[in-house]
Amino acid sequence: MSNPSIGELARTTGLPVIKRVAGVVTRLVPIPQPVLLVGPGAAQRLARSVGDFGHRRILVVTDAMIVRLKLLAPIVEALAAGGSEVVVFDEVTPDAPIPIVERGLALMRARRCDAVLAVGGGSVMDAAKVIALAAANRKSPRALAGYFRGLHGPVPIYAVPTTAGTGSEVTVAAVISDPEAQRKLVVADTRIVPDMAALDPTLMTGLPPAVTAATGMDALTHAVEAYVSQWATPATDRLALAAVGMIFEHLPQAYAHGDDLHARERMALASTYAGMAFTRANVGNVHAIAHQLGGLYHTPHGLANAIMLPPVLRYSLDATAPRLAALARRIGAAADDDPADDTTLAQRFIDAVQALGDRVGIPRRLDALREADVPRLAAAACSEANFNYPVPRVMTQADAEALLREVLPTADDAKAAPARKRRPSAAAPAAKRRAAAAAPQVRAAAGTRARRAA
Ligand SMILES: NC(=O)c1ccc[n+]([C@@H]2O[C@H](COP(=O)([O-])OP(=O)(O)OC[C@H]3O[C@@H](n4cnc5c(N)ncnc54)[C@H](O)[C@@H]3O)[C@@H](O)[C@H]2O)c1
Numbered sequence: 001m002s003n004p005s006i007g008e009l010a011r012t013t014g015l016p017v018i019k020r021v022a023g024v025v026t027r028l029v030p031i032p033q034p035v036l037l038v039g040p041g042a043a044q045r046l047a048r049s050v051g052d053f054g055h056r057r058i059l060v061v062t063d064a065m066i067v068r069l070k071l072l073a074p075i076v077e078a079l080a081a082g083g084s085e086v087v088v089f090d091e092v093t094p095d096a097p098i099p100i101v102e103r104g105l106a107l108m109r110a111r112r113c114d115a116v117l118a119v120g121g122g123s124v125m126d127a128a129k130v131i132a133l134a135a136a137n138r139k140s141p142r143a144l145a146g147y148f149r150g151l152h153g154p155v156p157i158y159a160v161p162t163t164a165g166t167g168s169e170v171t172v173a174a175v176i177s178d179p180e181a182q183r184k185l186v187v188a189d190t191r192i193v194p195d196m197a198a199l200d201p202t203l204m205t206g207l208p209p210a211v212t213a214a215t216g217m218d219a220l221t222h223a224v225e226a227y228v229s230q231w232a233t234p235a236t237d238r239l240a241l242a243a244v245g246m247i248f249e250h251l252p253q254a255y256a257h258g259d260d261l262h263a264r265e266r267m268a269l270a271s272t273y274a275g276m277a278f279t280r281a282n283v284g285n286v287h288a289i290a291h292q293l294g295g296l297y298h299t300p301h302g303l304a305n306a307i308m309l310p311p312v313l314r315y316s317l318d319a320t321a322p323r324l325a326a327l328a329r330r331i332g333a334a335a336d337d338d339p340a341d342d343t344t345l346a347q348r349f350i351d352a353v354q355a356l357g358d359r360v361g362i363p364r365r366l367d368a369l370r371e372a373d374v375p376r377l378a379a380a381a382c383s384e385a386n387f388n389y390p391v392p393r394v395m396t397q398a399d400a401e402a403l404l405r406e407v408l409p410t411a412d413d414a415k416a417a418p419a420r421k422r423r424p425s426a427a428a429p430a431a432k433r434r435a436a437a438a439a440p441q442v443r444a445a446a447g448t449r450a451r452r453a454a
């Protein structure tokens with residue numbers, strides 16, 4: 001069945017042409033980059049530096065886990081030492097639901113804050129970006145969804161990521177979720193790129209292994225989708241290649257030994273490079289499908305991407321073989337002078353992605369996915385991808401449905417699920433202790449999957 005919303009000719013010929021033209025135009029749009037501070041202690045250095053800008057009062061946006069793990073207190077102390085007055089909003093939950101973003105916005109307005117500092121994962125950073133933009137424009141978060149919907153730029157935004165995955169600290173995007181419509185909404189504006197960001201590996205040592213894996217695979221997906229995008233440039237290629245190499249090298253170590261600061265810092269940098277690559281070259285079909293899974297089932301964003309990445313890479317193989325062959329060489333799956341053809345090398349890269357996912361505990365199928373939802377999820381994914389992303393292969397409704405059916409849970413998965421949950425984590429003792437403190441989040445995600453599978 002072809003996509004009923006657009007004719008076959010328009011889909012296969014018209015849309016790619018329009019997107020190529022759009023790519024020529026967007027290439028001319030300057031994208032700012034934040035001042036980056038990198039290394040242990042970078043978060044506190046950033047907090048002290050913020051004082052130099054003379055803000056009246058700073059809204060610190062974070063979540064309860066960051067406070068509980070005692071990651072926030074030293075940053076707030078450093079802000080105070082730098083002369084800043086601080087208001088803390090610590091209510092952000094995964095995927096930044098609109099009602100919570102609105103609460104942060106109300107606090108920002110009531111306390112007349114004139115800058116925002118995000119300390120957290122992508123959900124926190126995205127909530128902070130939208131709060132800052134909404135405050136400057138007297139608009140609701142929902143009204144900002146889309147491209148350049150605010151007249152004014154946001155108040156200054158500073159970002160301290162505590163996951164290594166989204167790259168939101170350097171991107172033009174903020175993803176919020178609409179719980180009523182069960183959809184994710186993207187706010188895109190070059191002015192929401194933070195002014196300064198700190199990549200501090202000491203904040204990431206307590207990230208549970210499952211979150212380390214999912215967020216790391218999100219970064220890998222950004223890099224790969226940017227690399228095969230029609231909007232790729234020599235600059236985004238360099239960043240994407242570096243990120244892919246670094247993730248293959250360091251994600252298994254960050255997953256198994258969460259307190260390895262070197263591996264954490266390399267993953268944080270890789271995530272930022274991947275963010276820089278995709279904020280220019282854009283993402284693709286993996287993200288288009290993952291966003292629907294996140295909206296409907298609350299599947300963690302990185303996990304949804306990680307599960308969909310190998311099937312989508314296999315699906316696009318004919319259109320991407322030379323690019324994936326280059327990635328195979330970059331990760332050492334092929335020597336520079338390997339005589340095998342591009343398709344063979346590309347297949348080796350896809351196998352390596354699947355093996356990396358297996359190694360860091362990514363399931364091959366999504367427990368929450370239900371056959372009855374497949375048609376509408378596929379339709380929404382096609383509409384997101386076909387109208388927004390410069391993909392190497394344009395999905396039809398039938399293509400998207402087939403991709404989703406590849407990851408439908410089987411009866412065997414349902415039987416194996418309890419055993420999977422009992423499997424001990426590979427974390428080192430220190431990381432394990434902190435992971436235990438963070439367990440409610442992991443349990444919540446697993447619970448969502450289990451409920452849907454039931
Ligand atoms: N703006 C962008 O460019 C962009 C890009 C990709 C994804 N996203 C969005 O970002 C969101 C996902 O962000 P994420 O993957 O970083 O996850 P997240 O921010 O939702 O965090 C996941 C969980 O990890 C916990 N956590 C965060 N840091 C921790 C730490 N250091 N130690 C222990 N626990 C910690 C959080 O409390 C949360 O429960 C999604 O909504 C996604 O759509 C945005």
Ligand SMILES: [Fe+2]
Pocket residue numbers: 166218221222287301305
């Ligand atoms: Fe992503």
